[in-house]
Amino acid sequence: MNVHAAIDLKMPGLRRPNGDPLRLNNTNFVAIDRDKDASHEATYRPQALYNRANEGFHANNETFLLHEVSTNLPIYLPDTGPTDFHLHLPPGGYQLVLVTSGTFTFDYDGRFYYVAPGAVMLQSAIVHRQLFYTWSGLSTEENLKTPQTVVPDPMSMGYSGKFLEAFITDPTTFPNPTVVGPDQINEAETPRVAWSHPLHDRPADAGFWLQDPLELDALYKPLAAGTPIKSAGPVYVRDIGIEVPSGRLTTGHIIATDPRGQSLLPKSTSAAADTAFLDRGEVVIYRVIRGTAAFANSAGENFELATGDTVTAGKNTINLVGVGENTQILRLGLLKGMENLRSWTPTQRDEIDGLAGQIITRKDIRPLRTEGKPVGYLYE
Structure with a gap:
């Protein structure tokens, strides 16, 4: 694993967003995104197609984005394997995931979570990566037609992995720094390491959340x-x-x-x-x-x-x-x-993305992946 330099982040502009205030649309508006008009684009990575609810996003002052993510290539290709360790730093520290097809393995702050349709996760300002997802082998056209559900039945778990994902503002407008690149990950050590950093903006009581569909x-x-x-x-x-x-x-x-x-x-x-x-x-x-x-x-x-x-x-x-x-x-x-939050300025976003692994200022080694304090404890 990389040795991360401890840096002094005293620059106040990097501690909290100081861009424009967020504003919900308080008028009597109705915006509909029809599936028949959907566009599925590999916006961020080659194995995932993103279908954005753009009409609602734009009508609501671009404050909240909901999109569907459909995995569309096998996990074992060179450019579609496990992701790097990274952070999302949206305003309010907000990322929501609801699995609707297939199964996934996520690593949140050094702990593995195996999730299937109906699983709900809410997290941000947590170092994480995606390790595994199921892929059906169907063509893109057929893969996008497979049914989705929030009940983890055997049929739905065998399809390609899909989930609904939501952020406050668009992911291109806030920092998403890579902490450890895929080529530098030491599998024997990294999954047992928890990290801390001061760059987040979470309201009181906000934290990591996972709800299993059968609990x-x-x-x-x-x-x-x-x-x-x-x-x-x-x-x-x-x-x-x-x-x-x-x-x-x-x-x-x-x-x-x-x-x-x-x-x-x-x-x-x-x-x-x-x-x-x-x-x-x-x-x-x-x-x-x-x-x-x-x-x-x-x-x-x-x-x-x-x-x-x-x-x-x-x-x-x-x-x-x-x-x-x-x-x-x-x-x-x-x-x-949400209207108490501010967006990141483009300069802040680029500066934080540029820091990458230097953001990490403390790490905690767990004896085993299953031991130690729960995910997110370093941010409380």
Whole structure:
């Protein structure tokens, strides 16, 4: 492993973003990204195709980006193998990942995590890399058509790995420094090393979060009777638990129904789901992972979304009024705290990216990968 120089980061401009304040769109806007119009581009690395919800991103003052990531080449090619160790430093220290197909292995701060459809991760300012993903061997066209889900069934786990990913602002506007390049990684040592650095901007209570789709807190609860959402069968809700670890920047829920005659969703019958989340968010985002959903806007006009579609809208501008069979919808509510954040200036971004491995100012060697303090402890 490289020996990282301890550097004195007293330059105040590198400690916190001091660019323009972030602003959510507080008007009654509705922006729809249709899957039929989607563009899948290898924007950042050759093995991954990115499908951005650009209409919603631009309509919301480019404050929050949601995109779908589809792996499209085998892991064993020279330029598609494990990534380097790197950081993402978006405003608010925010990166959300929801796995929807295949399986992945991620290394967060020296610990391995094996994740499958339905797994939720929220992290940033943590040194990490991607080690493994499944690849189906299908052509690009067929690979992009394989179904996605938030339930880790054997069929979905065998497809190429896909996930939904979200950042506050566009990844090109904030620092993403490489800490250890792929050619310098010592596999016998590096995965047991935790790092610390002062370059992050996380709100109070923000931290690393991982929710397994089969743990008790991830079970689906039925919506209470009287909810004005029409469906042929019961509608269920899973709270993905990101409000506190995001620093109270975002709420996150999955709204879902079973296929006809089947019980697909892992359920809790101990209590009905609290419907208050449907009113949370200065801006709301709905992404249909599978199935169909019907909405009504504030003028009483209806519109429908299908698999792969996304709608971004202002507060109280739209309501979910119908959910089809075998449907899974991600709902994100963007909270007012985002407007307490600032963006990085281009100069700050370039300076931090240029520091690369010099950012690391302390390291902790764990006896084993499974021992030691949990991920993110150096930032608390």
